[in-house]
Amino acid sequence: MNSASYEAFMQPRSVAIIGASDDGQKTGGRTLRYLDKYGYEGEVHPINPRRPTVQGKQAYPDLTAVGRPVDLAVIVTPAEHSVAALESCVAAEVPAVIMISSGFAELNAEGAQRQRELEAVLRGSSTRVLGPNCVGLVSVRSRLAATINTGMDQDRFDLRDGGIAFLTQSGAMGAFVFNMSQTRRVGLGSLISTGNEMDISFPEMMHALLDDPKVTGVAGYIEGIRDGEAFAGALRHAQEVGKPLAFLKVGRSPLGVEAIASHTGALAGTDAVYTGVFEQYGVTRIWGVEALADWAQMVDLARPPAGNRLSVTTTSGGGGVLVADHCTDLGISMATWEGEWQQKLAGALPEYLSARNPIDMAGTGGSSEALREVLALMGEHPGTDVAMVLIGNLDKEEDPLIEVLDEAHRSMDKPLVVVWVGGSGRPVVELTSRGVPAYTDPGRALQALSGLMAAHRAAGRPPAAAPPVDTGRRAQARALLAEARQAGLGVLDEFRAKKLLGLYGVPVVQEAVAQDPDHAAAEAAWLGFPVAVKLLADDVAHKSELGGVLLGLSSADEVSVAAKDMLARLPREVAEGARLLVQPMVAPGLEMLLGIKRDEAFGPVLVLGLGGTWTEVLEDVQLRLPPVSPEDVTDALSRLRSARLLGPFRGAPARDQEAVVAAAQALAELALELGDEIAELDINPLIVGARGDGACAVDAVVIPRAAAVPSDH
């Protein structure tokens, strides 16, 4: 989206409402009413061919009749008039359209047909459309409530601006979160409902928001992303510009996926892919509704933390223990107070309290003077990156405490987070409205804080760049795949599969192809004993199930006898024309798996895991999108539950993790160059030696994509 379109959505000089109703309670009348209620100051033109005025405003029969340029048109007509309405917008060169009308692809086949008509109207024009089937958009900076969301029917808050944009694939959930946040005085700067994403997709709007200097972070509710590549691009962009992201991605479970199918017909996608993508790009994953508002508040209000060392002062020693537990869960460390700093702290506390972090002030924490002194020390203490205050109740002390906390927040150059449990709830709202992040529960506050910390870590880590395509190598690889396709093979044989891997620099076991058992014995002698002998036959993906893998043969005789036996046991159709693959036995090491699988939305995805039983018992794999940096792979490996096996472990030396990283990066390059042509690729096992001894792909399966159309872009 270009910046003119974006501005037309977020800060339009004029708005036309096509289908505006005189009844402000009806869907068609609400937008006009809300624009007025929240004080939008641009021009507003109701379009209604049947009335001279709408809700007291002059109405026009159509857009042309307005006679002035319109930046934003909101279409609230019934679906059957939507095509004409959009045509009028395109004709009038309206840059931005919000299509609230529903009854399109989300409803039935007839609706889908109507949506295609809308797409046809749009083709070639510069008009951009949000929706259809969305609840609209709120842009707080321009007091624009271009929405039908009845959450705007409230008299509790005036809109509060803030740096966090909220993008949602569910209108109602968006309305809930926006309302909850504003009630808590958390400023969400915008609420944007993407609806059917006929024209503007979630990733495209996200990209545009990230380019807005007023936006400091983006939060979102996601059911399913259709264009994974665009989404990943937007995530990389966020990392480049250093703006934090947090998403509540639903459809994690089979029940959730089913509910999405019945809700919007969208595809939830494979959750493990989202998990991997979020981890890769430093996106905070949100698990609940309130947690979204908690995150937005923290990221909007808190100063950037320089590190993850927390000091907490509290009126509850027990609360301090709870904070320490939560911190451990979330990877936040407790700041250490030593030497002169410990002495200073001791000086600020009564004798019977110990000068340690968590700083238990017991009852004295309710005194604003005592608290001020400890807060000043936390602000100055060089070992403290984030200061937290955990208090509770204290109805009678609210006002002086609010002043002390506000003052301390203003005078500190590090983040201060307040948790005020119980009590009237007023201090939390008051502090938030003064710009101090304040919470009602220590766990929720720390969860949000850990998101802030993760975002600042991620912002410092540039996303991996894709290496340039090696056209020569790609041509060779394609020739291999074409050969297999021509031979009508669904699966590349092991020899070709490893040749393909070798092209990209994945280390593979040395090997020779033999025509018959005696030839195999001769090759084995060249390679050196012990060897493995494997069946090499067309379209056999799982040769070990056929008895086609012989391991640890230690003499030429043994090779020749065992191979003859094997061939004799095979079904005739397999044995005929079968050849034999001879490989030296690889020294035992840690068995890992490395692969590529295709995701519907994201395309080729890199799979990393421990081999065999581990993966099956624990479903312990990590997924990442190519390209991957060495840090991406190292981080993914560290998140395997079985990561300890990479050692040193139980007397076994540490494994050659660098070799795994190199192999994963090589495979990512392969995926980037050939991704569209490969349905699945599995290296299992990749045997990983001790540090310095490298890694080696011992077996591999490659399934080319049936209808792959090579492209050179």
Add this chain to the structure above:
Amino acid sequence: MNSASYEAFMQPRSVAIIGASDDGQKTGGRTLRYLDKYGYEGEVHPINPRRPTVQGKQAYPDLTAVGRPVDLAVIVTPAEHSVAALESCVAAEVPAVIMISSGFAELNAEGAQRQRELEAVLRGSSTRVLGPNCVGLVSVRSRLAATINTGMDQDRFDLRDGGIAFLTQSGAMGAFVFNMSQTRRVGLGSLISTGNEMDISFPEMMHALLDDPKVTGVAGYIEGIRDGEAFAGALRHAQEVGKPLAFLKVGRSPLGVEAIASHTGALAGTDAVYTGVFEQYGVTRIWGVEALADWAQMVDLARPPAGNRLSVTTTSGGGGVLVADHCTDLGISMATWEGEWQQKLAGALPEYLSARNPIDMAGTGGSSEALREVLALMGEHPGTDVAMVLIGNLDKEEDPLIEVLDEAHRSMDKPLVVVWVGGSGRPVVELTSRGVPAYTDPGRALQALSGLMAAHRAAGRPPAAAPPVDTGRRAQARALLAEARQAGLGVLDEFRAKKLLGLYGVPVVQEAVAQDPDHAAAEAAWLGFPVAVKLLADDVAHKSELGGVLLGLSSADEVSVAAKDMLARLPREVAEGARLLVQPMVAPGLEMLLGIKRDEAFGPVLVLGLGGTWTEVLEDVQLRLPPVSPEDVTDALSRLRSARLLGPFRGAPARDQEAVVAAAQALAELALELGDEIAELDINPLIVGARGDGACAVDAVVIPRAAAVPSDH
């Protein structure tokens, strides 16, 4: 605690406050002020030798001067007067004393000495003491605020009674949770701060609360339980009387343990033991502060669910998806609507909405008429155990919706849970005060609901009973241990260890003891090849590290040669006097570990896990307290992350889980009979065959307790 003492604490006819101050803001004056503020109707006698009246009430110089029986004395004097104050209570035969004064064992050695003096005063008397160093007790039913907790300084709520008692080892945390709950109109019937637990311990008070017919559940904040046996007894009692329990146990992490040590000096205990104990007795573990109030609200208000099938109706399709995800995480299933019920549901919804669960009512859910109809169907639908409504905002519709929800709740005989996200917050408080469990976040509501469901499942499961002690068997076992002790052995040799196991019916591998390699070869021939030959020497716990384990020997010659080699390689001091253990090789199976370890608080604890690498990589063990029922063991096995290996798995048959259960129960009996005499016992591996093939302990280490004093109780 007998019921008279309990009644004196919870429903005293008269209260004396020893050390009452005229200044109601001071610690010494608060209790008197709060008793008045919250309308306690019994007699109140301030004791203060220096004033004729205190806060306008007639004061007495001492207890004797009161001249009337006192049920409850609250001691708020400085520590130096506490001994005399307690002496006066004992002399006056006051049944219940709350000792709020601090400056005892929690402070320093001098304080600890003073606490011992208090204990001496108490010895032999019938006076029971809560504290010292506690914030007191609130008993809502008698409007008794016998506390110094400044959370009582509020004018927002009147005390609301409820079935949940709240027991806390942190005064301030207790005050926070109590205040937060009352503000939300969640009735906590009591708040009891246990302080230093000099006399009345957390488990003892818990036991007494469980016997109170007005108490329907107990929630608690725990830092560390000193008497694990009493605690386990109270948990069993809760299961017997079918009352749900939930605990926020802190000190889960090393940081938390450190914070506890500095807070109260208590021992946090091993967290994995608490995890195991809570799982065993169906206790809900709580992770955060608000979650405690969420649980209390659900258990106090919701009807018992007949099962775990949830139907949810919502104005947000996206919210429905989120609910489905949360349910999957929490083991709650989504009810299925089929046939006539689906038709009825379709009849209640506009045509464009699909009649499925989650029931997405979209905008129509905000209409009270439409919602009433769907609520009625959810109430009647036989496949729905729990009904949930998820709505949000709707400021203008609050009143009619509250009426419809309240009505539906009253007319249903299953639990109805309301989640109202965003909006003014008033409906949530109003519904709660009408007895409808209402929440602001679907995840929090479902978390609390899963606690309720777990409690009802646990209530139906009787705790395992300890079998009678088999004194003959115990005498034999003790003889074995005594023999080892007399020989000065720190570790039982494998032969004796397995003899001990055999006594209790744990299946052990067949074996013979040989004096030398040739004798071993002869024994092996009797047992049948292949065999294992192991070093049998004093005080060697890890013989495999010494090269003292030979496996798979298949002839008499092989046995004799290999055993001679082994002995020759051993250090002379080990080899001298060493004997050999000969065992037939056990058919390969799943290797598990089974053991007993001692916990400081809970005594002997049963350990279950997968053998070897699994346990070390994942720290994947489950702990349970003896005695264990077959269900306890089965449940523990199912919670192992590696549980899938019990199969059927990867072509391997399902393992003989019954044999594992029997072995675990046998070991639990051993722990019960000999627990005090055993420091550690490890069966590793227990080889588990396919179903019907049994299990077999192949190796075992038993470390007797050094200073064990056998007792016969």
